[in-house]
Amino acid sequence: MSHRPTDEELRQWLRAGDPLPPGEELPRPAALRMRRLVIDAGEERRRPAWPMWRVAAVAASLALALATAWLTQTQSAPGPDATLIVVQTPPAAEAAIEPPGRQIQFVTRGGTRVIWTLQPRAPSGTEAGDNLDS
Amino acid sequence: MSFEAAIPSQAVTAPENRLGDLFDRHHQRLYRLARRLSGSVEEARDLVQDSFLRAARHAGRLPASDRGAEAWLVRTLINLCRDHHRRSEVRRRAAETVLKVAPPPADTESPLVARAAVRAALGVLDPRRRAVVVLHELEERPIKEVARLLGIAPVTARWHLSKARRQLAVALTTTPEEVKP
Numbered sequence: 001m002s003h004r005p006t007d008e009e010l011r012q013w014l015r016a017g018d019p020l021p022p023g024e025e026l027p028r029p030a031a032l033r034m035r036r037l038v039i040d041a042g043e044e045r046r047r048p049a050w051p052m053w054r055v056a057a058v059a060a061s062l063a064l065a066l067a068t069a070w071l072t073q074t075q076s077a078p079g080p081d082a083t084l085i086v087v088q089t090p091p092a093a094e095a096a097i098e099p100p101g102r103q104i105q106f107v108t109r110g111g112t113r114v115i116w117t118l119q120p121r122a123p124s125g126t127e128a129g130d131n132l133d134s
Numbered sequence: 135m136s137f138e139a140a141i142p143s144q145a146v147t148a149p150e151n152r153l154g155d156l157f158d159r160h161h162q163r164l165y166r167l168a169r170r171l172s173g174s175v176e177e178a179r180d181l182v183q184d185s186f187l188r189a190a191r192h193a194g195r196l197p198a199s200d201r202g203a204e205a206w207l208v209r210t211l212i213n214l215c216r217d218h219h220r221r222s223e224v225r226r227r228a229a230e231t232v233l234k235v236a237p238p239p240a241d242t243e244s245p246l247v248a249r250a251a252v253r254a255a256l257g258v259l260d261p262r263r264r265a266v267v268v269l270h271e272l273e274e275r276p277i278k279e280v281a282r283l284l285g286i287a288p289v290t291a292r293w294h295l296s297k298a299r300r301q302l303a304v305a306l307t308t309t310p311e312e313v314k315p
Contacts, residue, residue, distance in 0.1 A: 005306050010299055013306065014271050017245070017252030019173045026165040026182065034183050035157050041190035042153045 074109075153190055156203055161186070163204075164211055170268045171215050171261065173253040181218075185211040201282075208265075208283045216261040255305040259298055266294040267302070 005013065026034075104116040164185060168178035188210050189196055189203075196203050256264050262284065269280045270291075281291040 003307075004303050007299060010302055010306070011271050013248075014252055014267070014302070017248035017250075018170070018272055019249055019253045019256065020166055020169045020272075021249075024169065025162055026179065030179065031161055034161070034179075034186070035154065037183065038157055038186040038190050039151070039154055041187050042193060045191055045193065 152196075153186070153193065156189065156196075156200075156207070157186055159200065160204055160207055164207055167208065167265070167268060167273070168211055168215070170256075170272055171212070171264055172218075173257065177218065181211050181214050184214050188214075205283045205285060209285055212261050212265050212284070215265075219261050251305075255302050258305070259301060263294045263298045263301075266291055267298045270295055 102118045104118065105113060107113050161182060164182045165178055168181040169175070172178050172181060185207050189207060195206070197206055256267065259267065265284060266280055269275045269283065270277060275283075277291050277295070278288050281288040284291065286294075
């Protein structure tokens with residue numbers, strides 16, 4: 001064809017060489033398989049990724065783990081009875097305490113160490129060592 | 135026996151099975167378009183399947199009307215075709231082949247040759263432009279319908295058609311060096 005084809009000539013040429021052979025269709029078995037695939041894809045999309053029961057189970061497990069951790073932590077903290085220590089005033093500290101006394105130390109649940117230093121105190125008008133019963 | 139009769143009745147009549155309804159109504163039409171756009175049976179099947187799978191995965195984006203859904207599927211198919219076109223060397227080989235393809239013979243005894251020539255010429259066109267030509271010239275749809283399906287303005291569709299005709303005319307008028315079946 002030496003001249004530029006007209007639109008009609010072009011159309012005829014395209015139709016004569018239509019890439020789709022006459023009567024060709026997507027075969028039924030292939031179409032049915034494809035349809036099944038598409039429907040399944042749609043159903044999978046609608047199904048939640050995590051079913052409710054699984055979510056509840058995970059939440060319960062997490063709560064249990066947290067409760068166990070908290071209980072373990074509180075039970076391992078030293079209580080006052082377990083750590084009650086009564087010590088004599090160490091000799092080096094005697095000079096700071098007049099007269100020499102006793103110390104009671106204990107640790108609270110929160111971990112605070114409490115030291116009580118007991119000093120004998122002479123009653124008013126008496127001196128240390130006086131017999132109060134007399 | 136119609137295609138719908140081969141499917142369980144609840145799949146066709148259940149109103150919530152929209153995907154199934156869309157597939158039943160449009161799969162052959164999409165296949166014919168895919169076959170003309172790609173030129174290969176296997177690729178056409180893949181294009182149709184992938185288009186409907188996208189519809190399944192993005193059902194929320196499907197227009198509510200059947201006409202809107204059809205246009206959505208056509209545009210999806212063309213986009214998939216474009217992705218394939220970019221990835222493959224079909225375009226390059228088609229561009230080389232079209233210069234060596236003879237103009238269509240006067241007789242009709244060589245449809246294979248004619249089909250190969252048209253396939254090669256269409257292969258040079260951008261997928262959207264190819265779709266305009268296929269829908270208008272081969273499926274005989276009016277330009278307004280073509281524009282609606284492709285989601286473009288009618289004037290844009292006419293412009294694509296005009297450019298495509300010029301490109302195809304070049305393919306027809308180029309001096310042949312050899313004929314490739």
